[in-house]
Amino acid sequence: MKTTILSLLLMSTLGMAQQNQAVSNTEVSPQALYNRGVSAMNRGDVAAAEKDLRAVLQAQPQHPHARYALNQLLLNREKFAARYRENMMKQTKIAKVEYVDASVAECMESLTILIKAATEQKFSPNFIIKDPTGRLKDKTISLQLANIPAAQVLQYIASTAQCKIVYEEHAIVIDAK
Secondary structure, three states: OOHHHHHHHHHHHHHHHHHHHHHHHHOOOOHHOOOOOOOOHHHHHHHHHHHHHHHHHHHHOHHHHHHHHHHHHHHOHHHHHHHHHHHHHEEEEEEEEEEEEEOHHHHHHHHHHHHHHHOOOOOOOOOOOOOOOOOOOOOOEEEEEEEHHHHHHHHHHHHHOOEEEEOOOOOOEEEEO
């Protein structure tokens, strides 16, 4: 009976040791966390970047690059978040765009629908048209494009309408100034 209990205890202990070994093998090094955090920053994934950079500093509080990167992220959070929106526009391919004498507002509405469809409703560009003087009211866009990134479609529209594109954290602003 004692032998059976000792055997079970030994097997249980060995199983826990193997489980602990597996957990320690999956831990990510501070350098890998730092690299992943910087990559997330560059993609505009602010939450993931902050999480990884804080994890580096928890493991190595004096890590100078992680400290600097986290400070830059916190100081420029909106800029990095806007980068996500810009990257999504560059990555989203639009199969076909065809506008004939469409207003800028109609183009933005159509482009929103095309982007949502291309990303399976996972991304919405949230276009805002700033036109305080009403300059865009009479502008029309005629455009025929195929297999093109959404960012390029937007650039063609803005160029034709003589507008500036500003990527922000929560929206893409078409500025008529």
